[in-house]
Amino acid sequence: MNKKVMVVGGGIAGLSAALELSQKNIQVELVEKSCFLGGKAIGFTCKATDKCQQCGACLVEEVLRDVVGQSNINIHLRTEIDSVVKNGKFKVKLKKSDSIPKEDKVLTGFSKYNSPYKVVIGTPQDSKDGVNIDELGTQGELDVDAIIIATGFTPFDPTARATYGYGTWENVITALELENMLRSEVKVIKPSNKQRAKKIGFIQCVGSRNKEFNSVWCSEVCCPYALRMASMIKYRYPDTEIWIFFIDIQNVGKNYLSFLEQINSEVKFVTATPIDIFPDKEDKVRVAYKDDIEDKRILEPFDLVVLSVGIMPNEDNKVLSKMINIDLSEDGFFREIDLMEPNLTSQEGIFLAGTTTGPKDILNTISHAKSAVCETLTYLGGKK
């Protein structure tokens, strides 16, 4: 099949879709806005204890390596879509993205076109082997037969929850940052003094299930990642004390019952939504919450507080949706044409993959991306 498909987004959804297409001998144009492939998930840590906890983080690395090794995938990093015109095929205008990665937040996979996969710690400019950021970015027009939208999500910005002090208090971090920390440092560090954090508090549902923030959905991934990280930290550093503040615990994995039994013996669960977080004189962060049973306010000190931020629609969705003429749902995610058609859109030839349609974990994202490819192939096969 002499066809070309554009995949927009180089996270786990886009990578899975690109790999699947390339294995079916379809030429792929993989467009990624940032300077890196792998999206959010490439920074996630393995959460194995003495056994695998089925988070799927390892699969992201493997898919990424495979994608970079394929000769029929053209990778356009630091590239955005400027316009899309449909005339049987799609004429897509690409432009160099203005977005530059934030300093010190870069830990992920890196590659230019089909050069060997390169991991760069630090900013690309710092690395002797990395590609200069200014060299990245594709300008120009491409004709493609179909488009897969795999632009993923934007994590909830916890500064919106002002009393939690994210960005103000050093020892309040997001769960994404904890994932990255565990992957690169292999232990949990208290940012203020670089010592190991011995008492950690997780706060669930930061941004999710919240009418006030207009996010009336469960992000589905936060209980699994928080509980799995908690369990993994306890396994490696049994002297760590972990508390989890929650509204409702969601099921984690297929063996939820035995997992729950185990995690209940390892961490302290508190049914409460903390009101306030602030540091004290001993370099601890205090979490203020109301104990409903005792009916009093409690100030619990922690070395580190981890905010389990939820999955929000990608902030670029509005612009992109206008460009490709596909409606967003009232929540701001891309909308499937029908509940029973998980990958189809109102535009023939444009398909959806991954968290662009709503919260999904790594495994469901891979599965969704594969079905998007299947639908794309069916479309290409039927199209003369």
Added chain:
Amino acid sequence: MIEININPDVLVIGGGMAGIMAAQRIRKQGYSLSILDQGQGFEPDACYKMESSSYYSQTIEELKKDPSITWIKEAQISKVEGRYGDFKVYFKSGTKVEKKNFGAVVIATPYSYVPVFDEYGVEPDHNIFSVNHLSKLLSENKAPKGTCVFLTTFKEETNPVSFKNIILNAIELGNSGSNVYIFVKNVKAASPGLEKLILHAKENGIVIIKSDKPPQLIVENKCPNVIFYDPLIKKDIQISADYVIIEDKIIPNEKNQEISDLFGIHTDSNGFLQTNNVRRIPVFTNRKGIFVVGSAAGIKPLPYILTDAIDASCEIQGLIKEGGKVEIEETISIDQEKCVRCLTCYRVCPHGAIYWDVDRVAISSLVCEGCGICSAECPMNAIQIKEYSDDKIKGQLKDILKSKGDGPTIIGFCCKNSAFEAVKGAKDLGVDLPEGFKVIKVPCAGKIDVDYVLEALVKGADGVIIGACYKDNCKSEKGNIFASYRIENLKKSLAQIGINPNRVELLHVASNMPREFCLKLKELTEKITDITS
């Protein structure tokens, strides 16, 4: 090159939501298929009935008109032979047995249910019944009216699929004028659109009461009373219910074990037909050409049943293509001169690639995943994987140890799916691997023969490290387990003959954790260096 014939017909097992969805998608790919119902009938799974029974009925009507579909009703499978490309399945209906051939099989057995009456110490009655029974009443326009209390399972906690179904039933009860209460430990919202639905239910007057402990259900004069402790006002509260509706706990289909035995498919600890292993995502089983969809694999929200169905149809397309003859390369071979027909290989193969062919053991290169567990376990060394033959691995060992430097040399046999990737990652990152650490790539830790380790030690290696995947992450399910028991035994033998057993170690690692692997590696190599210096 070997020539193999691929049958283009597909078997779908299960007439529930997953089975029908899979059938529809496979037909869309153009394959003829048979749909087997093992007695549960062709109807949507009870837990999805409220959500989308119209979708099911539309789909099945459409499929019924399709002449390329054979419907096998109320039959059982009595025997399965063959492999991907050519499965021979024997169907038994009454005393009649019929054989059919298929190129691929999709297992989509529907859920079974157990209402949790026991948990509340009650028997079903006219005013105490299960959610599935309620759905039936609602569909017949026989909605009970009055105060209705839903009791979910507290012992095992509910799940988003059951909970969504309860909410949908509750909303309908509420709409017909009943007062509705739902007792639950944790509200399960982790399913597309469910949080909104819960909010909608609450706005429509449905009361969801969260509690750590299950409420008490006391039946007096046939009247059920639900008593629970309210922590806010620190008092017991009693609700006199007209109807108590008990959750139907979703369990794996009771036929799953039988199917697992017939097809040689591994189950998870609950009894679903896909192991709890990310390597099987989304629809794979331990056997090539056999796929699991939706309710056969685990408890899944409806949209994921659909993606499973699409994924399975796509995988089938990739495997079967147009059917007919295909040529494949021989990747694994048995030396019939050495083979003593002990059938060890047959027993250990996780992929069903080894079979008895008239008077000898045969291996299908088409089905073989190349893990090499058989090759390492074979007591006669009769099985060789072409890419990783004993000669090739021992040759690598020889080369490494020939150019041995002054410092200690440690051989790392690294699984290509985890440790070997981690080593590559470390190199990319510029993280230093311990000096003298030399890597030999293996297809799976299960390929690492004790002979390799011994040979390494004999030829002058100071230590041997085996890099394996974590438990439940092995592509061949048990390769890492075989490796760890071999190493355990080897360590005992080494101690007996006076060699320090700590010169051999097994490390579990994930492919994406190069730094962690290097840290552990460093620790171990230091230990080994201390022993040998």
